[in-house]
Amino acid sequence: MRNNPLSLLDTHSKVAILSHVSPDGDSLGSLIALGLAMKKLCQGVYIFRNDLFPEKYKFLPGYQQVEAYREDCQQDFDFCFVLDCGDEKRLGYSEVILKRSKKIINIDHHISNTAFGDINLLDTEASSTCEIVYNLLKDFGLALDVDIATCLYTGIATDTGNFVYDNTTAYTHQVAAELMGFHIDLHKISYHLYQNKPLNSVRFLAHVLNHMEIGFDGKVAIIAIPEELLKKFNVLSSDVDGVINYARDIQGIEIAILLKESAGGEVKVGFRAKKDIDVSLLAGKFGGGGHKKASGATIEGTIEEVRKKLEEQITMDLGW
Amino acid sequence: MRNNPLSLLDTHSKVAILSHVSPDGDSLGSLIALGLAMKKLCQGVYIFRNDLFPEKYKFLPGYQQVEAYREDCQQDFDFCFVLDCGDEKRLGYSEVILKRSKKIINIDHHISNTAFGDINLLDTEASSTCEIVYNLLKDFGLALDVDIATCLYTGIATDTGNFVYDNTTAYTHQVAAELMGFHIDLHKISYHLYQNKPLNSVRFLAHVLNHMEIGFDGKVAIIAIPEELLKKFNVLSSDVDGVINYARDIQGIEIAILLKESAGGEVKVGFRAKKDIDVSLLAGKFGGGGHKKASGATIEGTIEEVRKKLEEQITMDLGW
Numbered sequence: 001m002r003n004n005p006l007s008l009l010d011t012h013s014k015v016a017i018l019s020h021v022s023p024d025g026d027s028l029g030s031l032i033a034l035g036l037a038m039k040k041l042c043q044g045v046y047i048f049r050n051d052l053f054p055e056k057y058k059f060l061p062g063y064q065q066v067e068a069y070r071e072d073c074q075q076d077f078d079f080c081f082v083l084d085c086g087d088e089k090r091l092g093y094s095e096v097i098l099k100r101s102k103k104i105i106n107i108d109h110h111i112s113n114t115a116f117g118d119i120n121l122l123d124t125e126a127s128s129t130c131e132i133v134y135n136l137l138k139d140f141g142l143a144l145d146v147d148i149a150t151c152l153y154t155g156i157a158t159d160t161g162n163f164v165y166d167n168t169t170a171y172t173h174q175v176a177a178e179l180m181g182f183h184i185d186l187h188k189i190s191y192h193l194y195q196n197k198p199l200n201s202v203r204f205l206a207h208v209l210n211h212m213e214i215g216f217d218g219k220v221a222i223i224a225i226p227e228e229l230l231k232k233f234n235v236l237s238s239d240v241d242g243v244i245n246y247a248r249d250i251q252g253i254e255i256a257i258l259l260k261e262s263a264g265g266e267v268k269v270g271f272r273a274k275k276d277i278d279v280s281l282l283a284g285k286f287g288g289g290g291h292k293k294a295s296g297a298t299i300e301g302t303i304e305e306v307r308k309k310l311e312e313q314i315t316m317d318l319g320w
Numbered sequence: 321m322r323n324n325p326l327s328l329l330d331t332h333s334k335v336a337i338l339s340h341v342s343p344d345g346d347s348l349g350s351l352i353a354l355g356l357a358m359k360k361l362c363q364g365v366y367i368f369r370n371d372l373f374p375e376k377y378k379f380l381p382g383y384q385q386v387e388a389y390r391e392d393c394q395q396d397f398d399f400c401f402v403l404d405c406g407d408e409k410r411l412g413y414s415e416v417i418l419k420r421s422k423k424i425i426n427i428d429h430h431i432s433n434t435a436f437g438d439i440n441l442l443d444t445e446a447s448s449t450c451e452i453v454y455n456l457l458k459d460f461g462l463a464l465d466v467d468i469a470t471c472l473y474t475g476i477a478t479d480t481g482n483f484v485y486d487n488t489t490a491y492t493h494q495v496a497a498e499l500m501g502f503h504i505d506l507h508k509i510s511y512h513l514y515q516n517k518p519l520n521s522v523r524f525l526a527h528v529l530n531h532m533e534i535g536f537d538g539k540v541a542i543i544a545i546p547e548e549l550l551k552k553f554n555v556l557s558s559d560v561d562g563v564i565n566y567a568r569d570i571q572g573i574e575i576a577i578l579l580k581e582s583a584g585g586e587v588k589v590g591f592r593a594k595k596d597i598d599v600s601l602l603a604g605k606f607g608g609g610g611h612k613k614a615s616g617a618t619i620e621g622t623i624e625e626v627r628k629k630l631e632e633q634i635t636m637d638l639g640w
Contacts, residue, residue, distance in 0.1 A: 157483070162482040162483055162484060163477070163482055163483050163496070164482060164506075164510045164514060165510070166506065166507050168500075168506055169500065170497045170498070170500035170501045171497070172497075173493045173494070173496040173497035173500060174493070174494070174497040176483070176493040177490045177491070177492075177493035177494040177497060178490070180488075180489065180490035180493060181490045186484075186486065186488055187486050190484045190485070191594070191595075194484060194569055195568065195569045195594055196569070196571050197569050197570055197571060198570075198571050199534065199538070199570050199571065199572075202529055202566065202570055203529070203530070205526075205529065206525075206526045206527075206529035206530040207526075207530065209522055209523070209525065209526035210523070210526040210527065210530060214519065218519070246522065248515065249514055249515045249516070249517050250517055250518075250519050250522055251516045251517055251518050251519065252519075274511070274515055275511075
């Protein structure tokens with residue numbers, strides 16, 4: 001690799017590592033993996049979080065080394081590595097660290113990345129940011145260990161939906177094979193990711209699947225979640241967002257829609273498509289955006305009003 | 321590989337290929353993959369099924385070449401390859417083919433395999449029978465193609481729960497990488513395996529998760545399915561068996577139990593364990609058996625009576 005950004009570092013470098021708000025397996029996995037690796041290279045490495053560290057991912061080795069950035073600490077950095085983050089706004093309150101860093105290194109696999117870094121290492125063909133970090137470390141000749149491999153495997157597995165989504169390539173499996181060679185505990189990873197679901201989130205899933213509505217001759221599934229339902233089941237935002245995939249995965253469904261009532265007379269809308277429909281266009285009609293198969297928008301109105309607007313738009317755009 | 325059984329064949333060999341009843345991704349994938357490969361070696365290759373071919377797997381290339389065995393056909397075979405099948409009884413009505421074959425080649429990865437073949441190629445370390453078939457074909461130098469690779473990948477993916485279960489190894493990922501190198505259509509495979517669920521099976525899942533009972537201080541989940549529920553939702557047996565995994569995957573649950581009422585005053589019971597509990601012992605107390613983490617038994621009585629028996633046994637054995 002020409003210009004491997006790790007070659008910029010020396011033992012005295014002060015480095016910040018950041019990722020996006022609402023962290024997921026790939027952002028946390030790449031954040032910690034790169035952090036643990038860099039700590040082998042230089043003394044002043046700080047791994048920052050923007051949000052509470054999700055309970056689900058506290059099995060990741062080294063998670064205790066992830067710290068909250070305190071705005072009053074007046075710390076400056078030689079380098080700031082930003083991982084898995086399409087633009088600066090998604091950094092939340094740690095965006096301020098960018099201004100305190102001499103050089104920003106932006107490492108990501110999202111096609112929407114705005115190339116906001118001084119150095120931009122963008123690989124939209126990579127399954128995940130963890131796959132890019134793996135390439136970086138291997139290219140630099142930095143020895144991996146079981147902790148780093150566990151974090152990288154977790155990010156790759158979660159961002160590919162366990163090697164199911166279209167971003168999975170032969171190379172993704174090859175990297176997974178090499179990471180397993182470091183004797184990671186797959187049983188432990190699987191347990192924490194998939195076998196440790198809170199009972200209330202499972203009851204919540206059952207409730208919404210029971211009340212899901214199917215329309216447009218079986219082509220559209222709509223799940224509506226009034227605010228009081230979240231309180232009733234006491235579920236996390238991540239539990240809510242996941243249910244839309246169950247609607248998408250039904251035979252014949254081409255568009256799945258999640259309507260989440262939020263404060264201020266707005267509804268947060270999630271769209272998922274399975275085959276040929278481009279739901280980023282649909283979201284775009286309401287000021288939102290995203291990918292072809294997964295997009296979102298925030299729309300004013302009650303759940304009923306928003307549902308009606310969406311149904312009219314679908315009829316108009318698709319002739320259904 | 322010493323004694324690769326493929327070296328027994330010549331162009332005039334008559335070969336039958338069989339697998340177990342209640343077919344799954346690994347049995348069908350290995351059956352068809354080996355069949356398609358052998359058809360490159362000899363003229364008389366017959367791929368037999370014992371059951372209706374499941375709708376879900378009709379995307380497998382070459383599935384039309386799988387035929388029902390007709391007892392009146394009086395056909396004899398030089399070789400019978402039996403795949404993914406622990407013992408002869410699991411062959412259903414095609415068990416008769418064994419008697420009409422000069423040599424039985426038994427290829428499997430189940431630890432419970434009774435070694436009923438003349439040649440037994442048993443590898444309990446392999447993730448799946450498809451992984452063993454891959455090794456056989458590669459060792460023999462037989463060129464794979466996209467159809468064979470699609471079948472093998474499907475079997476490996478389904479038998480490992482998408483690379484999640486403990487049978488997944490570094491080598492499993494390596495094989496998956498090599499199979500993807502044949503340009504298989506992962507999107508199509510994923511769509512048919514995971515994104516094409518009948519609506520009634522999703523509504524059924526919602527219903528049973530809603531009515532699931534939790535006992536023993538949150539350590540045991542019980543799902544009871546009376547016969548009339550199956551009729552009400554019009555679901556397949558495979559839809560029923562899958563729901564137990566949702567119960568197992570709940571935080572704190574150590575044993576998940578599925579009670580399925582069946583004709584004749586019996587209840588078919590499925591057990592799943594997550595960590596240290598060995599549910600094959602529990603099943604054994606009721607004349608059943610299986611693996612440490614997945615077992616089953618058939619118990620006389622109504623659902624209520626069977627539940628009571630099980631609860632008493634759990635208290636006795638585990639002190640809960």
